[in-house]
Amino acid sequence: FDGLVVSDSLAMAAITQRVDSAGAAVRTLRAGVDVVLMPADPRAARRGIVAAVRSGRLTRRRLEQAAGRQVALLLHHAEAQGARPGSGRRASYEWSRAAVTSVTGPCRGRLVPRTVQPVGDRVAVAYFRKAAAEAGLRVGARGARVALLAPDTRRVPARVAVAVDAPWVLGWVRAPVELATYGSTPGAMRALVDVLLGRERAPGRLPAPVAGARRRGC
Numbered sequence: 001f002d003g004l005v006v007s008d009s010l011a012m013a014a015i016t017q018r019v020d021s022a023g024a025a026v027r028t029l030r031a032g033v034d035v036v037l038m039p040a041d042p043r044a045a046r047r048g049i050v051a052a053v054r055s056g057r058l059t060r061r062r063l064e065q066a067a068g069r070q071v072a073l074l075l076h077h078a079e080a081q082g083a084r085p086g087s088g089r090r091a092s093y094e095w096s097r098a099a100v101t102s103v104t105g106p107c108r109g110r111l112v113p114r115t116v117q118p119v120g121d122r123v124a125v126a127y128f129r130k131a132a133a134e135a136g137l138r139v140g141a142r143g144a145r146v147a148l149l150a151p152d153t154r155r156v157p158a159r160v161a162v163a164v165d166a167p168w169v170l171g172w173v174r175a176p177v178e179l180a181t182y183g184s185t186p187g188a189m190r191a192l193v194d195v196l197l198g199r200e201r202a203p204g205r206l207p208a209p210v211a212g213a214r215r216r217g218c
Helices: 021-030 042-055 060-079 089-099 122-135 167-171 186-196
Strands: 101-104 115-120 144-149 160-163 177-180
Touching: 021 042, 021 060, 042 060, 089 186, 101 167, 115 122, 122 144, 122 186, 160 167, 167 177
Parallel strands: 115 144, 144 160, 160 177
Antiparallel strands: 101 177
16 A cells, blocks of 8 residues: 555554553554554654654654655645535534434433533634534623533533543533533534534434443433
């Protein structure tokens, strides 16, 4: 295979419990992977790659090959006649709407009061604020807290707890309403706001058992 090879997330416990970010990045590149995706510590990963090249454990040619493949793909996309930016917005929303999963709380109806306070993952909060504004849901410091939880989050007091990545975090949080969106994209946050307002139901089911979750879905 001579195309671009991308790793899965190097922040997963199967990796971080066995090797640090520097070692994981170097091993990934030596194995023939071109894109080292989501190391737990990006700075350490970069330092490890530089040190490995200087020591001879990783060849400069391997890095040039990886960079060349990435550049080739970027050039291909630049020359391709793709759809207009934003044309997939509706599809993104529909897929996200079909995935929203409720593991705790009512299965229908409005789930939040008139004002909410989003906290947690920075990217998710930004998209949530925009979706809330478009839907007429007020955001304020005195509102009901909606916690948008990344995988490494532990206990956060909130009216609504939302797993915006992997759903495992729902196993160790406790909130009156617990949901999973499996993503923090604009489409996912629009779908979440619609569920919170009672405009849509949460039709999804957990794809795997989550220890501590009260149900797989509505």
